[in-house]
Amino acid sequence: MFEFLLHVAIMACLYGMLALSLNLQVGFAGLINFGQIILFGAGTYGAALAFANGFGPVAGLALGVAFSTAIAVAFAQLGRNLGADYWGIATLAVAEVLRILITNEVDLTGGAQGIAGIPLIFGDWPRPVGPLMTLGLCLVILLAAWWFCRRLTESRFGLALKLIREEPMLALSLGYDLNAARTATLVVAGAMAALSGFVFAHYVTFVGPDQLVAAETFLIWAMVIIGGSGNHLGAIVGAILMQFLFAFVPFVKDAFGAPAEYVAAMRLTLVGGGLLVFLMWRTQGLIPERIGDARPAPATGRPAAARMVEKHNG
Amino acid sequence: MIQFVIDVVIRSVDLALIAIGLSSVYSLIRFPNVTLVQYATTGALVALGLQMLGLPLIVAGLLACVFVGAVAVVLNVLIFERLLTAGSAIAMIGSLALSMVFSAVFLVTAGPRPQRFELDLNPPIRFLGARFTDHQLISVVISALAIAAFALILFRTDLGRCMRATATNPVLARGTGINTRRVTNVVVFLSGIMAALGGIGISVKGEMSAHLGMEMLLPIFAAAILGGLGNALGAALGAVVIAVAETLVTNVNFGPLVGESFLFVPAAYATAASFLLLVIVLLVRPHGLFVSEVKRV
Amino acid sequence: MAEMAAETVLQGTGIAKAFGAHQVLSDVRFRVADGEIVGLLGPNGSGKSTLLNIVSGFSRADAGEIRFRGNALSGLAAHDIARRGLVRTFQLPSMPTRMSVRQVLAAGSREGAGLVEAFLRRPADDPEVETLLDQFALSAVAHQPASSLSGGQKKLLSIALALRTRPSLLCLDEPTAGVHPQLRSRMVELLRAFNARGVAMLVVEHDMHFIRELCSRCIVLDRGEIIADCPPAQLAENERVVEAYLGKSVERPKVLS
Numbered sequence: 099m100f101e102f103l104l105h106v107a108i109m110a111c112l113y114g115m116l117a118l119s120l121n122l123q124v125g126f127a128g129l130i131n132f133g134q135i136i137l138f139g140a141g142t143y144g145a146a147l148a149f150a151n152g153f154g155p156v157a158g159l160a161l162g163v164a165f166s167t168a169i170a171v172a173f174a175q176l177g178r179n180l181g182a183d184y185w186g187i188a189t190l191a192v193a194e195v196l197r198i199l200i201t202n203e204v205d206l207t208g209g210a211q212g213i214a215g216i217p218l219i220f221g222d223w224p225r226p227v228g229p230l231m232t233l234g235l236c237l238v239i240l241l242a243a244w245w246f247c248r249r250l251t252e253s254r255f256g257l258a259l260k261l262i263r264e265e266p267m268l269a270l271s272l273g274y275d276l277n278a279a280r281t282a283t284l285v286v287a288g289a290m291a292a293l294s295g296f297v298f299a300h301y302v303t304f305v306g307p308d309q310l311v312a313a314e315t316f317l318i319w320a321m322v323i324i325g326g327s328g329n330h331l332g333a334i335v336g337a338i339l340m341q342f343l344f345a346f347v348p349f350v351k352d353a354f355g356a357p358a359e360y361v362a363a364m365r366l367t368l369v370g371g372g373l374l375v376f377l378m379w380r381t382q383g384l385i386p387e388r389i390g391d392a393r394p395a396p397a398t399g400r401p402a403a404a405r406m407v408e409k410h411n412g
Numbered sequence: 413m414i415q416f417v418i419d420v421v422i423r424s425v426d427l428a429l430i431a432i433g434l435s436s437v438y439s440l441i442r443f444p445n446v447t448l449v450q451y452a453t454t455g456a457l458v459a460l461g462l463q464m465l466g467l468p469l470i471v472a473g474l475l476a477c478v479f480v481g482a483v484a485v486v487l488n489v490l491i492f493e494r495l496l497t498a499g500s501a502i503a504m505i506g507s508l509a510l511s512m513v514f515s516a517v518f519l520v521t522a523g524p525r526p527q528r529f530e531l532d533l534n535p536p537i538r539f540l541g542a543r544f545t546d547h548q549l550i551s552v553v554i555s556a557l558a559i560a561a562f563a564l565i566l567f568r569t570d571l572g573r574c575m576r577a578t579a580t581n582p583v584l585a586r587g588t589g590i591n592t593r594r595v596t597n598v599v600v601f602l603s604g605i606m607a608a609l610g611g612i613g614i615s616v617k618g619e620m621s622a623h624l625g626m627e628m629l630l631p632i633f634a635a636a637i638l639g640g641l642g643n644a645l646g647a648a649l650g651a652v653v654i655a656v657a658e659t660l661v662t663n664v665n666f667g668p669l670v671g672e673s674f675l676f677v678p679a680a681y682a683t684a685a686s687f688l689l690l691v692i693v694l695l696v697r698p699h700g701l702f703v704s705e706v707k708r709v
Numbered sequence: 710m711a712e713m714a715a716e717t718v719l720q721g722t723g724i725a726k727a728f729g730a731h732q733v734l735s736d737v738r739f740r741v742a743d744g745e746i747v748g749l750l751g752p753n754g755s756g757k758s759t760l761l762n763i764v765s766g767f768s769r770a771d772a773g774e775i776r777f778r779g780n781a782l783s784g785l786a787a788h789d790i791a792r793r794g795l796v797r798t799f800q801l802p803s804m805p806t807r808m809s810v811r812q813v814l815a816a817g818s819r820e821g822a823g824l825v826e827a828f829l830r831r832p833a834d835d836p837e838v839e840t841l842l843d844q845f846a847l848s849a850v851a852h853q854p855a856s857s858l859s860g861g862q863k864k865l866l867s868i869a870l871a872l873r874t875r876p877s878l879l880c881l882d883e884p885t886a887g888v889h890p891q892l893r894s895r896m897v898e899l900l901r902a903f904n905a906r907g908v909a910m911l912v913v914e915h916d917m918h919f920i921r922e923l924c925s926r927c928i929v930l931d932r933g934e935i936i937a938d939c940p941p942a943q944l945a946e947n948e949r950v951v952e953a954y955l956g957k958s959v960e961r962p963k964v965l966s
Contacts, residue, residue: 130501130504130505132508175695176691176694176695179698180694180698181698182500182501183443183444183500183501183504184637184641184694184698186501186504187444187630187633187637187690187694188690188691188694190629190630191630191633191634191687191688191690191691192687192691194630194683194684194687195684195687195688195691198680198681198683198684198687199684201680202678202680202681312626313512316508316509316512319505319508320509323505359519359520359523359524360519360520362516362519362524363515363516363517363519363520364516366512366513366515366516366519367512367513367516369509369512370508370509370510370511370512370513370514370515370516371509371512371513372509373505373506373508373509373512374491374506374509374510374513377495377498377502377505377506377509378491378494378495378506381498381502
């Protein structure tokens, strides 16, 4: 049971990264990305292809980020002249085309069988220690990603993203290049997802196209919406919540003696039902986005500088 | 060649039915309702269940269509009207979420394995060297009649006029005394019927599975977007284009192009073909092949 | 023709635009000189907003050329035009629901808004934001969601935002519509103050009092053509202007009064 919980915790960290990445796109830039899982796949296949061709993990990570950047730029180009809903469908289509390609280009990717035997991180350590260290590493990466996202969204860039998300025409009239800001967001978010995929590949040691089905994207969506889109902590909480709920579904199935397909059905209901309930009754999620300033406004009225300028203007 | 045309027709009528439903609802409430593909699966599943209870397939199909139409209206009133107050993107994500709940229900009720309708096996009909079954023929005729009926409603009745008025300018339509909410729900009802009919059609000609809807999602959207979302008849043409692309990719020998005698694209790329077509169209003509819709902001 | 001596900021020649069969603008020619405040007048549907959209890059002209400080603007994206110092406001400004007024105003300047800069320095308090909040009477509502402002306050915020980008030409689309009369005179003062610092302006406006107080010259559009280009005081003597407004009895007293 301890090792199982350890596994769930590691997966929660990796999905936390994916949720942070999607939250950056959905919650801050207003990008309806339904192809998120393929950015994760860029990382898993980066690791797997580097390994299969005899390169080390550094090359794997670099390859993964290169893939994710290429996909992110392609997504952004698609978004140039599409409405948000059309763009969502387009990203879903791109992700599916790539998954079908991966499944069928057996020579390159191992096809549906995938690529197995990728070296395990901390594989030289005895059983409970290795996974514990993996969890430690994943926690560090997750916290670093959290810090990174906060720093990004509390900056002027983050403010610009919010303005673009809510009033694109206004942002355009002030000189913001919408496409450049969206591309930058997608590339950064894509690299985060690829990093998650890279660690995932070296943790489960197997990479295959079944890990990249569209349902995974919707799971990440549920994490973001339920946790609270536009709030980094919310995305992480959503990821942990959904991962642990998912992990305990098989136990519920066993307790009721239900057939195997009930596991899939219960997970679908958790994701779909959870999303729907929150969209209808609590759109802001468990931990809502903070509106207004990070710091409280100066209480003592306007600063001296302001008065001086005003006097100057008469 | 004849076989190719027949394959395309068989594939496109059902796609067209569902895509027309998607497009006409979009024209009124301005969000692409993903759940429609699950209405198609529901139609097939209910028809299958009623047939197992001993009803003839035609009766079972008819009842299933009406049932799905009613379900579509109920869900529109209970869920989508509320979601739409938060915006079309929220409504679209909500419709995806609802689709997943549907998938769960299908897994539990129909089971994970594909099922088939009970049909008498007759020898295939031969026509100018092409082969097709009598069920395929009947199903295609019914679907084609349904499309024709919808076109008649759209262009020859008061309801159709109200629909087009609401789609063009809902505020103005309300001002002239049209009950736009009722018009919308009638169209939602019709779209449910068409989706169910399409789902039954696909299942009769192949098999019915819990994953049918989600597998159809992108081809349907590809057809509807090709035709210009909101343009019902464009969606029908889009379906034909998608069917041609899918059939071409799998049936054409690309060998001579690369200097080999035989080169067939794997069947799995048939779906990829329609997705790729969708992406290309979105890049080049985001508002569809056939119309120059007013630019969306 | 004293203003001809000043350098030309904005110059349009032969601008034409049609929506389908409807010709909205035909052979429009105008100029705005450095330091000028020019009013753009005309009955509803005369093409004022369309011209503003074309100038700011939000719409493309079918024909004609627009030069801003000597450089042709045709083909430039709207954000590029704004970056060169030609900034516009909207007739019905809509504001973010999940940003405070202060945040919106802070986002008005692109300085330090790059992705990399997010990690180079922490966002500091910006005195200019507080100044603008104060000047535009928005300090009391600075912490509120920007969408919760009244229509008039949104107008003020959108002008403050545009000024924050330090434009050299400001295009205002009906700045006083929906603004409280008290704030209206405040707005005249503010716009004059910024004009004194070198911001030229092109103002679409219906309120003749506002125009007379602010503008040195007026361009009048009717059915897509320029029918007058003169100081506001001479408008009432211009036969074509009177004629253009005659059909609109509601607006006639405004022009003639």
